[in-house]
Amino acid sequence: MSGGIGDVAGVVLAGGRSSRMGTSKAALEWHGSTLLYRTAALLARTVDGPVVVVAAPGQELPELPAGVVVVADPVEGVGPMQGIATGLAALAEKAPAAFVCSTDMPFLHPAFVRRVLRGLDGPGTDVALPFALGFRQPLAAAYRTALAGLIASLIAQGRSRPGMLYEHCTVTRLDDADLLADADVARLDPDLDSVVNVNAPDDYAAARARLPAEVVVECFGALAGGGRRGPHRVRAATLGAAAAAVELDLDRHVVAALNGDRITRDPLLPLVAGDTVAFISADAGG
Numbered sequence: 557m558s559g560g561i562g563d564v565a566g567v568v569l570a571g572g573r574s575s576r577m578g579t580s581k582a583a584l585e586w587h588g589s590t591l592l593y594r595t596a597a598l599l600a601r602t603v604d605g606p607v608v609v610v611a612a613p614g615q616e617l618p619e620l621p622a623g624v625v626v627v628a629d630p631v632e633g634v635g636p637m638q639g640i641a642t643g644l645a646a647l648a649e650k651a652p653a654a655f656v657c658s659t660d661m662p663f664l665h666p667a668f669v670r671r672v673l674r675g676l677d678g679p680g681t682d683v684a685l686p687f688a689l690g691f692r693q694p695l696a697a698a699y700r701t702a703l704a705g706l707i708a709s710l711i712a713q714g715r716s717r718p719g720m721l722y723e724h725c726t727v728t729r730l731d732d733a734d735l736l737a738d739a740d741v742a743r744l745d746p747d748l749d750s751v752v753n754v755n756a757p758d759d760y761a762a763a764r765a766r767l768p769a770e771v772v773v774e775c776f777g778a779l780a781g782g783g784r785r786g787p788h789r790v791r792a793a794t795l796g797a798a799a800a801a802v803e804l805d806l807d808r809h810v811v812a813a814l815n816g817d818r819i820t821r822d823p824l825l826p827l828v829a830g831d832t833v834a835f836i837s838a839d840a841g842g
Contacts, residue, residue: 564673565651566599567643568592569636569695570659571612571629576756581660583618584760587768587793589824590618591754592659594793597621598826601818602666603673605651609659610639621822636695637707637716645704652702658695660753662763665828667740668750673698675728682725688732688751694718696751744830768793769829773802777837779810787832796823798833811838 570582570592577584582592589597592609600607600621608625611617612632620626627646629638640656647654653676655669675684676698684698703725710720736742754760768791775784782803790801795814799806806812806823813819813834814827827833 563605563651563653564603564698565605565647565654565701566596566603566607567640567647567654567656568596568599568607568609568659569639569643569656570609570617571615571632571639577754577760580615581754581760584660584754586662586764587797589794591662592618593621593824594826595657595659595661595664596624597822597824598664598666598828599655599657599669600624601814601825602669603655605654606647608643608646610643610646621824634711635716637711637718637721640694640699641704641707641711644699644701644707648701648704650701653698653700655698656695658753660755661696661750662754663745663749663752664696665741665745665750667738667744667830668696668735668748671735671738671741672696672730675730675734676700678728680726681728683722683727684730685722685727686730686735686751688730688735688748691751692718693751695753740830744828767791768797769827769831771798771827771829771831771833773798773833773835775802775804775835779804779835779837792827794823794827795820795825795833798827799823799835802835804835806835809838811836 584591586594608627611626611628613628629642672684682700686693686696754763770789770791773788773790784802788802792798792801796806811819815832
């Protein structure tokens, strides 16, 4: 995919206990899909490599985007490091590095993901670790997939906290200033909402109450009639919502180009601040 981050993958941890939420966070509704679908699809539109979802043993998951693969943790209850090890091991022969996140990050932005992944560019860097909004963010970080064996070894020794891994590898720390020095992050995610997660019902309610991001929609060819000509600024969390905002049916006769390169019909494709969607007639080729 043109515009993606090449040679890196994505890992979404879906197997947490969700004890404070009281129900599976992965399956929580998010603008017509689920938190897990949005997070997995967001990573899939950002990186060129594969995206895997790590589930707890026997966990039932909601619908996932096409191409996303599920891998199961071998044991339950060890914590996020087990999930990270499982995800990295599944990708070890497919990509040298991966962005790892939890399922409950509804405002994750591709600009943030790209900036964190660039933190691995330093010589010998094993982990690019944001320290954002006053907290270390091990579940919004980039890891070399070769770390899977080291993490598994530490877990076997009962050393399952993320900080114990960082003692044994080279970590690039990214604080707020480092992240916001990136022009795209500063423009599109100025409050670093990418690291906001939803742990409890009140968190979820507050996040769900936020207005969707503003995106630009354009219609071309036969679709430009009915007052649709020219760019329209609309608020839409998904491709389907963007189509509905300009009174367009996203059916087999319509395709969309996201930011000029990704061609899709997925109505649940997540949209974020800064996106431009061009709707084109599939029958006439625009």
